[in-house]
Amino acid sequence: MAKELAHHIKQDRSSAIFNAFVICFLLLLCLVILYPLWYVLIASFSDPMYVNSGRFLLYPIHASLDGYQKIISYSPLWMGYLNTIYYTVVGTAVALVLTIPAAYALSRDDMPGRRGIMFLFSFTMFFSGGIIPMFLLIKQLKIYDTVWAVVLPVGISVWNLIVCRSFFESNIPKELLEAARLDGTNDFGFFFRIVLPLSPTIITVMILFYATAQWNSFMNPLMYLQDIKKMPLQVILRNLVLAAQISNMVGDANEAAELAKMAEQLKYGIITVSALPLLLIYPFLQNYFVKGVSVGAVKG
Amino acid sequence: MNAQIHRKQYGRGIKSILRSWQLYVLLLPALVWLIVFCYRPMYGLIIAFKDFRIRQGILASPWAGLKHFKQFFSTYNAKNIILNTVILSVENLLISFPIPVIFALLLNSVENGRMRKTVQTISYAPYFVSTVVIVSIMQTILAPSTGFVNLFLQRMGSSPILFTSMPQYFRPLYIISGIWQSMGFNAIIYLSALTSISPEYHEAAKIDGASKLQRLYHIDFKLILPTVVIMFILAIGKLMTLGYEKAYLLQSGMNLATSEIISTYVYKTGLMNAQYSFSTAVSLFNSLINFILLMITNIITKKISDISLF
Incomplete structure (x- = not known):
């Protein structure tokens, strides 16, 4: 009985680790999917000088509608x-x-x-x-x-x-x-x-x-x-x-x-x-x- | 069941055709389209065996036998072009095919419904972006002096890499961008197959002490395997019909050593240099290989798994 319980706990823990891993992986995947699109969008509002300096943009820099x-x-x-x-x-x-x-x-x-x-x-x-x-x-x-x-x-x-x-x-x-x-x-x-x-x-x-x-x-x-x-x-x-x-x-x-x-x-x-x-x-x-x-x- | 009843009710032959004339009328536009825009061009393939001249038309142009095929095989880069096509096709299939399956399995294992849905929605986005835009984005972010990828590499101490003009990067760029674009969309089929799996299997396996990873493989994966096999046969049937749009857009004078594939070669010799018969012969050669591959796969999978297209 105790053995079985221990087994279940172990199983739960491995499942939790697995779940955490899957969620991290999927979040990373979403970033990889979205970032190129997001980059283009914010670059379109940013000052071209900053964009062409190759900075890793997370939000528009010197936003303008030029x-x-x-x-x-x-x-x-x-x-x-x-x-x-x-x-x-x-x-x-x-x-x-x-x-x-x-x-x-x-x-x-x-x-x-x-x-x-x-x-x-x-x-x-x-x-x-x-x-x-x-x-x-x-x-x-x-x-x-x-x-x-x-x-x-x-x-x-x-x-x-x-x-x-x-x-x-x-x-x-x-x-x-x-x-x-x-x-x-x-x-x-x-x-x-x-x-x-x-x-x-x-x-x-x-x-x-x-x-x-x-x-x-x-x-x-x-x-x-x-x-x-x-x-x-x-x-x-x-x-x-x-x-x-x-x-x-x-x-x-x-x-x-x-x-x-x-x-x-x-x-x-x-x-x-x-x-x-x-x-x-x-x-x-x-x-x-x-x-x-x-x-x-x-x-x- | 129902089909049999219908058949008995209406009988076969002319009578049932007459009876369904309205259905044929609904079908007619599509049928005309099929004949004109699919089968008529197939008839046009005979110019591969002729010396086609536009003024004389297909029928009156003189026969040339296998001249154009021989001419293609004797061009200095024919071997290279064929190899490029085969390598890109096979690499693309083997690398891209399993990814939507894995993605679907992982996504399906997420218990939080809202998160599952959000990830799914995001994963479809690139499917709606055009090839021109994808190639433009790649060329922008990979640019040697202004793209952030190369600036990052420089900061890490490496010299800038000319991704879009060096032959060794063509295939990785082609394949990775393809995965980026269609992973989510191709996973739809597997996800829907997964949702039809009864939760009882998982309950039973849990009681037997199966871990989550074990259940993922022994229940989820095995139950969607028939779908996977069918998709694989379909993918092989299209193996050599690579999207030449992207290959053409990614091409530059410098990466031709790997980026020249049969379809881009056909486009250039055929439409840019107007060598109609020659390029049709090249393209027909491509289609034939493709068709043979499909047939072979179909036979093999039929033997192994009883699943087949025809």
């Missing part, structure tokens, strides 16, 4: 911002129209051929034509340098489609469909009037995922757009901050030097304004996407 005042007057950035918003809105709308009805159809086990069709979709996750055939296709469709070139190639993410389909499979009870059928509702009616109103969770998740992808997209606009006026924020940001490409884009040496100097002053602010919107939104949608991803993953 950087942001310059950003406001830097018009390519605003053009990029507007382009990004435009592509994100159009892209998300197109993606929703393509993904959600299809995901519902594929979730219905009475739809003939759904396994085969699902396979055709899944196959593209592992094998694709690659960038050159896609580029040639875009040229051929005459959508090069238009919004459609940015939006259509990423019209469906198969992974999102699977998540969405699994959600419908496990959240729309079959009895509901049977009851609706008895009332004479057809598949269209059922989808638009019953399924969609029951699925704000998955619609929110899809909006978040597609909007994030489009907002952050860099390579597609770079490949499929030509006009610098049409470039989204990420491309503008890259051109400004990673000064390597500047001379290519501008061609004029003086202008390039001017831009490089400006980039040094502005980069923190620009990174902040480009990353902040999503970072502010996602915590509110966390429960949605966690639910969406878990449901999708279990079945997908």
Whole structure:
């Protein structure tokens, strides 16, 4: 008896040590995750001289809005911002129209051929034509340098489609469909009037995922757009901050030097304004996407 | 159960297709998209075996056989590029894959619900940050004279390190930033698998005198193992489809010895130098290796654990 008790005490102590270790480790991890983001944010409010002296900043030094005042007057950035918003809105709308009805159809086990069709979709996750055939296709469709070139190639993410389909499979009870059928509702009616109103969770998740992808997209606009006026924020940001490409884009040496100097002053602010919107939104949608991803993953 | 009832009720064949025409209409836009934007480019892959000329189009361009593949294998840096791709892919998989699993197990063992939730929320943040921003942040904080990492190193008595331009740092930067970005998000799946574990297992193990670490391994880890295996197969299926966005952004003239991978090479030869057929051949070679790897893994895991994708 006493021996057993001693064993339990020992066990409790080892558990306590383990718990303490885990908590310390996780706190450290949070610091590592957050500090780079926090650093950029405070650097964007600080005097560039202090930031460039390489101090380890914990809070803004000589806080000012100088950087942001310059950003406001830097018009390519605003053009990029507007382009990004435009592509994100159009892209998300197109993606929703393509993904959600299809995901519902594929979730219905009475739809003939759904396994085969699902396979055709899944196959593209592992094998694709690659960038050159896609580029040639875009040229051929005459959508090069238009919004459609940015939006259509990423019209469906198969992974999102699977998540969405699994959600419908496990959240729309079959009895509901049977009851609706008895009332004479057809598949269209059922989808638009019953399924969609029951699925704000998955619609929110899809909006978040597609909007994030489009907002952050860099390579597609770079490949499929030509006009610098049409470039989204990420491309503008890259051109400004990673000064390597500047001379290519501008061609004029003086202008390039001017831009490089400006980039040094502005980069923190620009990174902040480009990353902040999503970072502010996602915590509110966390429960949605966690639910969406878990449901999708279990079945997908 | 239900599926069987449905099948009997509606029968198979044309009748059931006609019956479900509205479902096909819902599916139609996606199907058209799939054909145009996924399978049509796959058809476009045949330019890898042709001397493609834009004016003649895909069909009329003359056949070239395996010329472009041979040309790639005979370029002086082909071996290096292939090796870079394989090494980066494998290192990335082996190092990045286990981390979300460990993170999920540790996080799940925290008893304080509020703390668990907060850590979780924080861990998702980098997932919503773009690659361009991540690379910009890295280049800023690692800059030789102005970044705080190098200033810290200098204070410790070491000379500044040119992280972003030296070949030996490319892979660590690529992999670590990837972990930073997706650890939290990739843990979602494991965390949700963990929450479905019945607490009774833990109660029983506690009575038997199992320590917390033992329970973590013998209960939590073993019960989420099927999920881990599936995620691993999926990860292998995408092994060679490395995000070339980040590799491209992290590239500089000086670190090409390690940072030139097949996909960045395809981008540059294909879109910047307009060698369409040649770069398509290179990219097809990459896809084929990838596909073979997926098949092999699928067969192996099916034998070992009865879990498979197909």
